[in-house]
Amino acid sequence: MENWRNVVLACVLSLLVLFGWPIVANHFFPPANPPATKIVKGKSVPLPAPGATPAADAPAAIRAREVVLKDSPRIAIDTPRLRGSINLRGARIDDLVLATYRETIAKDSPPVRLLSPSGTADAYFAAFGFAGDGVTTPNDQTLWQTQDSLLAPGKPVTLTWRNDQGQLFTIKLSVDENYLFTIEQSVANLSGNAISVRPWSLVSRTGHSKDPSTWTAHTGPIGTFNGATNYDVNFANLDGQEPGFFARIGGTTAKAGTNSFSSKGGWLGFTDKYWLTTIIPDPAKTIDANFRKGEGDRYQADFSAAPVIVPQNRVARSTSHFFAGAKEVTVLDAYKKNQGFANFDRAIDWGWFIWFEKPIFNVLDWLFKLVGNFGVAIILLTCIVRGLMFPIAQKQFASMAAMRAVQPKMKELQEKHKDDKQKLQQELLALYQKEKVNPLAGCLPILLQIPIFYALYKVLMLTIEMRHQPFVAWIKDLSAPDPMTPLNLFGLLDFTPPGFLAIGVLPILLGITMWLQFKLNPTATDPVQQQVFSIMPWIFMFIMAPFAAGLQLYWTVSNLLTIAQQKWLYSRHPTLRAQAGKA
The missing domain is CATH 2.70.98.90 (Beta-galactosidase; Chain A, domain 5)
Structure with missing residues (x-):
């Protein structure tokens, strides 16, 4: 009964995020640029800009x-x-x-x-x-x-x-x-x-x-x-x-x-x-x-x-x-x-975090001038960010291994003090101090990613240097959503899905890579967390679909690099690898 309640709670929370996010996003976050192309029979066809000046032959x-x-x-x-x-x-x-x-x-x-x-x-x-x-x-x-x-x-x-x-x-x-x-x-x-x-x-x-x-x-x-x-x-x-x-x-x-x-x-x-x-x-x-x-x-x-x-x-x-x-x-x-x-320079609405956003732009612009493709520049920027965060990722995995090692002792305490929540918290805190583990250490890489992700979001949304910048194949504008969606069989069917359902290839890859990343993590002990983590990748696939393709590219590549880091770090933490294998 308890597990069913947890499942229902996880589903309700997921639905709230899925349907509530568009309302929040429309108020606080500007949408991506209108699509620059439409996929027709598998090929990219340029679209007119909504509200633009009529063409010269009008x-x-x-x-x-x-x-x-x-x-x-x-x-x-x-x-x-x-x-x-x-x-x-x-x-x-x-x-x-x-x-x-x-x-x-x-x-x-x-x-x-x-x-x-x-x-x-x-x-x-x-x-x-x-x-x-x-x-x-x-x-x-x-x-x-x-x-x-x-x-x-x-x-x-x-x-x-x-x-x-x-x-x-x-x-x-x-x-x-x-x-x-x-x-x-x-x-x-x-x-x-x-x-x-x-x-x-x-x-x-x-x-x-x-x-x-x-x-x-x-x-x-x-x-x-x-x-x-x-x-x-x-x-x-x-x-x-x-x-x-x-x-x-x-x-x-x-x-x-x-x-x-x-x-x-x-x-x-x-x-x-x-x-x-x-x-x-x-x-x-x-x-x-x-x-x-x-x-x-x-x-x-x-x-x-x-x-x-x-x-x-x-x-x-x-x-x-x-x-x-x-x-x-x-x-x-x-x-x-x-x-x-x-x-x-404030004619561009950088906001409060201009001190961080402009350096991100400068690095991205420098990489673009170096390689000549903004998509490749975003991939290189992602590699630089993950490289700088690698020492933190090592500590995160070491903390996860240590937490996994004390799991049996934590379960004993939970059984022993299941009717005294205050005593349980005191005993758990004492256990963390004795074993020198930090249950929040795994959150640090995520918290550090947030300002970088937001800075890249602002760069993609506001800087004209990103306007109409192509990547490869069907992605002709990294500041617009990915136009290639399987819902119309990649353009073979003559209809355009609504924005909420227009899930392109990059958002799908984002969801898959996030799911693989979560699968490599040790299984959460809380059933609600387990359900949330199992649904979250697919929720984010919908949430990220209307965002700029450049942002989707950054997150997908970041997930792939995180998976590679996890594989390598598992080899250095056998306890964590064994637990992941059991999961």
Whole structure:
């Protein structure tokens, strides 16, 4: 009867984990990238990216954008990483694609479009201008003049506009080899009176990010103010909703509606999982910054500097920057170091454990550059981790052998004091001290694996360096789940299983290797533990199925190395090996 109760309890706990985990995971952990491929008749077929910019051969979308682009004169943008144009009406950077990134893994996939002009379905742009009291300043309909025809590295563009009061406004734009624009704004006061002006910059976008914002990966409004990066403001706040429970207990600074900040330096803008647009003021100047909701589905991040008095026949100047591009780790780090952009590396939501996650990324990135394949790099990283933990594994197995040796004495104590739990605990503690064994020593390798596993999870989820990285055969994207599942006979049947049941080859291998690993361990004395350990590998097979293939690969290889370690260490601990053989 007792055994049946234990079996039922183990089954109930397993079901709670199996069905409760998706609810917890959806709240705290962002899902893997959408599948990059679909297995059709055993072959990988590229899939379109959900919500991505329509392909170049989609007439309806192209006509709409081309019509808008022809509405006003433009200056071309051409760099190694960016293509697009500047709108001379309103001095906007509103047409930008990332030349080195594609929407999907298909060879003919169009480049990722980041910015689109106002009037298109996904309007997203940056604008720069001036405000003042008692002076006519340029607005969003102002047509700026220029003698330049191309913005490229080493080839800046100068825009000018003169009002009828004797002021000349100038915006000089330059761009580097990556994703950073430099904006130099100046006002020449050629009138007979002093004027007060202040420069401003803004980023405007239509709609929410297509990447969901979760507890561990923020998307949406983002900024650094007075040296602290703010992940608290989100689209829901700007829509007028109060912060949720988890935000409130975290001490959030967000509020419903417009969120305003006064800061010395810093930066602000909008982030997606992989892409970032942000305006960056002079680090030495104090600014007023805002996240706000505009008309319809428009959102805006903006800042303005303090008003400047410009005497007659004098010029006032200010410099700011605009970043629009991919959140590449080395690029963000370089801008933080060389340009002095505070916490710019925090545009990637590393979280509290950045001190551990970035070294894991650096090792993985170094291995990738060494071997040229991220899957092989993950395998090598797993070997390094297991190698570093090998001395701990030796102690773990020695402790397991010692625990097995004292099992008969423990059973005697359990029989002797079965009606006195307190006395039993005291006697067991005394036995552990006498025999110099630690029942918790076997948990240490597992506990040490948790931060490494979580760090790799964050790297796979957030770093663009992992996006669309293939491994072998059918695995074309290590940041997406394994697409090869036997539930549709590896693509031979024309249906796609739901995410919860789409168990790929790697999750199956993970479950099998975990089962083999548990089989090599000494059998637990507690019947409930025995039942849990027998079911756990297959539960984890379901739990890990929606995660990134790179994470599944890491865990599977780690299990294989653990099995090899166990085989070798059993040869050094005959007592433990004999017990495993009996099991």
